[in-house]
Amino acid sequence: MIDSSNICLPCGLCCDGTLIGYVQLDREELHVLKDLMEIEGTHENGFFLQPCSNYCDGCTIYSDRPKQCDNFNCGLLKSFEQKELNYDSATEVIKLVKQKKAGIEKKFTALGFELKSKSFHFKMVELNKLLQKKKSVASATQNDLELLSDLEQLDSLVSHKFGVSLY
Numbered sequence: 001m002i003d004s005s006n007i008c009l010p011c012g013l014c015c016d017g018t019l020i021g022y023v024q025l026d027r028e029e030l031h032v033l034k035d036l037m038e039i040e041g042t043h044e045n046g047f048f049l050q051p052c053s054n055y056c057d058g059c060t061i062y063s064d065r066p067k068q069c070d071n072f073n074c075g076l077l078k079s080f081e082q083k084e085l086n087y088d089s090a091t092e093v094i095k096l097v098k099q100k101k102a103g104i105e106k107k108f109t110a111l112g113f114e115l116k117s118k119s120f121h122f123k124m125v126e127l128n129k130l131l132q133k134k135k136s137v138a139s140a141t142q143n144d145l146e147l148l149s150d151l152e153q154l155d156s157l158v159s160h161k162f163g164v165s166l167y
């Protein structure tokens with residue numbers, strides 16, 4: 001029987017830094033998680049940046065995963081569980097997001113944008129700011145405007161299907 005794990009295992013977009021830039025941790029889970037991953041800001045409530053070091057074709061610390069991960073149920077998964085979307089349609093959406101992501105990565109690399117963030121999610125925040133700035137001072141090239149349009153299309157797709165925004 002096909003269940004949610006058949007959707008999530010080949011997806012991983014909420015663990016690989018595409019949809020989410022960081023995961024917030026509660027103080028009480030820090031003592032377990034600090035031995036399993038690199039945590040930032042451990043004074044009170046810590047967090048870790050995506051892409052998650054424990055993602056490898058699934059969560060390698062599944063039984064100890066943070067509460068935020070355990071509670072996260074994206075819009076795509078909800079639609080599948082509520083039978084509004086079948087398996088084939090859900091996997092097509094995931095494939096489309098990955099294709100658009102790869103296309104954007106190829107374009108910003110070719111255009112010479114040097115983005116500092118590790119995750120695709122925060123790279124899109126950086127890139128959107130840079131492109132919007134160029135557009136506002138009328139220095140954006142046709143390639144820049146096409147890339148901005150690609151970003152907007154991907155953001156619209158993930159907002160609509162997954163219920164999260166890239167920026």
Ligand code: SF4
Binds near residue numbers: 013014015019077
């Ligand atoms: S983004 Fe949604 S479908 Fe993909 S792995 Fe995360 S919860 Fe599962």
Ligand code: SF4
Binds near residue numbers: 062
């Ligand atoms: S801890 Fe597991 S569920 Fe959470 S982001 Fe990392 S791989 Fe994904």
